[in-house]
Amino acid sequence: MTKQIRFFITCIICIIALIFVVFPVKASNMRIKINFGIEAEDKIYTDNFNLYYAIDGGDFSEEYKIKGTLDDEKNEITFKIDPSLEKKITQFMLAFPEEDKILKLQSVAVSSGGLIKKNYTADYFFNNSNVPYTHGIGSINPVSTRGIAYIKTTTDAPYVLISEDLSTEIGRSFSNYHISRIVLVLLAVLSIVSYRVNVFGVKNEE
Amino acid sequence: MKNKSSYISYSVFLVVLLYLTYIYVMKALPNHLSDYNGHTYVYYPLFTREHIWEALSLAPYCMWHAVVFLFNKIMLMPLNNSSAYSACVFAALSFYVFAWTIKRSVKYHSVEISDFTIAFLAFLLCVVQPISLPWADVTAYSPNPLYSPTQMCVRAFTVLCFCLVSDIWGLQENENYVGKYFHVENGSKKYYIMLALALFLSTMAKPTFAEMFIPAVAVMMLIKLLIRVTQKNEPGEYFKKCLYMLYAAIPALVSILIQFFTYFLFKGHGVEADGSFIITRFLEVWEIYSDNVILSMILSLAFPMLMLLMDTRFFIKNSDRLLIIICLVISFFESAFFGESGGKFANCNFFWPLMSAMLLLFFVAVERLVVLSARDYENRYQRLLIAGAWILVIFHGFFGVLELIGA
Numbered sequence: 001m002t003k004q005i006r007f008f009i010t011c012i013i014c015i016i017a018l019i020f021v022v023f024p025v026k027a028s029n030m031r032i033k034i035n036f037g038i039e040a041e042d043k044i045y046t047d048n049f050n051l052y053y054a055i056d057g058g059d060f061s062e063e064y065k066i067k068g069t070l071d072d073e074k075n076e077i078t079f080k081i082d083p084s085l086e087k088k089i090t091q092f093m094l095a096f097p098e099e100d101k102i103l104k105l106q107s108v109a110v111s112s113g114g115l116i117k118k119n120y121t122a123d124y125f126f127n128n129s130n131v132p133y134t135h136g137i138g139s140i141n142p143v144s145t146r147g148i149a150y151i152k153t154t155t156d157a158p159y160v161l162i163s164e165d166l167s168t169e170i171g172r173s174f175s176n177y178h179i180s181r182i183v184l185v186l187l188a189v190l191s192i193v194s195y196r197v198n199v200f201g202v203k204n205e206e
Numbered sequence: 207m208k209n210k211s212s213y214i215s216y217s218v219f220l221v222v223l224l225y226l227t228y229i230y231v232m233k234a235l236p237n238h239l240s241d242y243n244g245h246t247y248v249y250y251p252l253f254t255r256e257h258i259w260e261a262l263s264l265a266p267y268c269m270w271h272a273v274v275f276l277f278n279k280i281m282l283m284p285l286n287n288s289s290a291y292s293a294c295v296f297a298a299l300s301f302y303v304f305a306w307t308i309k310r311s312v313k314y315h316s317v318e319i320s321d322f323t324i325a326f327l328a329f330l331l332c333v334v335q336p337i338s339l340p341w342a343d344v345t346a347y348s349p350n351p352l353y354s355p356t357q358m359c360v361r362a363f364t365v366l367c368f369c370l371v372s373d374i375w376g377l378q379e380n381e382n383y384v385g386k387y388f389h390v391e392n393g394s395k396k397y398y399i400m401l402a403l404a405l406f407l408s409t410m411a412k413p414t415f416a417e418m419f420i421p422a423v424a425v426m427m428l429i430k431l432l433i434r435v436t437q438k439n440e441p442g443e444y445f446k447k448c449l450y451m452l453y454a455a456i457p458a459l460v461s462i463l464i465q466f467f468t469y470f471l472f473k474g475h476g477v478e479a480d481g482s483f484i485i486t487r488f489l490e491v492w493e494i495y496s497d498n499v500i501l502s503m504i505l506s507l508a509f510p511m512l513m514l515l516m517d518t519r520f521f522i523k524n525s526d527r528l529l530i531i532i533c534l535v536i537s538f539f540e541s542a543f544f545g546e547s548g549g550k551f552a553n554c555n556f557f558w559p560l561m562s563a564m565l566l567l568f569f570v571a572v573e574r575l576v577v578l579s580a581r582d583y584e585n586r587y588q589r590l591l592i593a594g595a596w597i598l599v600i601f602h603g604f605f606g607v608l609e610l611i612g613a
Contacts, residue, residue, distance in 0.1 A: 028497045028498065029497055031343065031497075033343075109343075111343035111497075112497065113497055113498050113501075114342060114343055114344035114496060114497045114498025114501045114502070115341055115342065115343065115498070115501070116340075116341045116342070116343050175497075175498075177498070177500075180498055180500040180501060183500065183504070184500055187511070187515070190515050191514065191515055191518045192518075194515050194516065194517070194518040194519075195518040195519055195522065198519050199516055199517065199587070199588060199591065200516065200517050200520070200578055200588065
């Protein structure tokens, strides 16, 4: 094979790899996970948590509601957000179960495409600047030294409104698998290089 | 003296493995959602004279249950202990097979390593789990799914079948071939019979391995046959060898067919009689548990992938190593396209072959690492790569021990 043909084939492969990496694909689901810690007294027994979202500055409604699922082992509530909502969500509202209870929140993680994109400590997530309005909430006490927050809920439809800034930040976390696709291309390239270089020189072995 | 120290090495690692396995099973048994609970308290009690057909239709692969029966009904041990001891029996069998095959392999390659290292590697292979990273939010499948009694039961047969096929192929290619694992140089007939037996036993432990392995062997042999036809290199003679392999697979194939018909067509899975075999959208079942299949695979196979990248030629140029790659590809597509309908859709029952293929890849990668580590290298990058591979395999083992102790 002449040098020119080899160069041409390499160029074609590079172009295909580039297209594979940058080609727009459907985004992955986004998951918002609220963790309540692992201690027995912090255990939550209900998955009656709901996440409402507003689209393009509109209002919250029952139509735009995501029901949480409880992971009993991790003591965690997960909200799965459909990729069709990418770049549309402008604000979130988190509704708690209607009961008189003090909840200890540990962290809020936002993941998409299998990677945790943002990991907020509860004291940051639920501080005054990120929670501009509440309803049916007795009190919110962020404990910055431990990174946790205590939220006292009541039976009067408790919910917290998440600020637009934080909601937009979360809404931007949808993954389009760019890193994964780059890794896949890198693996393919590395295996071809390894085959050619034959690092351990085992051409005639066995 | 050397013998004494080697016995101690094997014994120490075996005792640790058995202890961890026993504790793991005893912890898992009270959990209603665990496989151990299901097999011990739901399926096993049906293995009585009155309900035997129902039991066989629920769990036609009954090797694990038979060992529980041995402990529970014949040795009159409590059921939970019997279940844990059965898991220990199969863990010990896997440990023995790993240790023995590694020992044979290093001897074949004239590599000098201590029995302590062999015992350590056998232990690692028995426990390796996917690497867990704090920023990864995916389910990664394991070559050692500790939660499944039946999959843990099939591991030893998985490795045995692979080693037998590897040696039989070696002899088919070269009449002067000296067996790597078995003494096939003395005649291969006995080893075809052994392969037939091992494959059949694997289907009695869990048929999922043979469902992937037999097609993979068939694909490889077909490719070899086609190459021989095009090269006019005694294709007729090779076709005969293909037939011998097919004969060896017949008992396993019959067993799989019977199990398949009982399980899916006669709706043998009584309690949840809503699941039947379906073809799914690509990766539909995967997506329930993992938003990023590439990351899941990398976490599961970090060490073998590094070995593959380090030494691609070794994995591609050899037909038995290529067989494992084909096993991996076939099992990946099985997991990507096959599923069960209804309530069992999320059960991932077509992921088991992938886990067996992962185990084989780990086994071959460890074997290769041992051989490469025994050489002297002047190049610092080679030394760095070998060190990196050791670190990765130890990480896999570390996460395995964490999983076993439930941390």
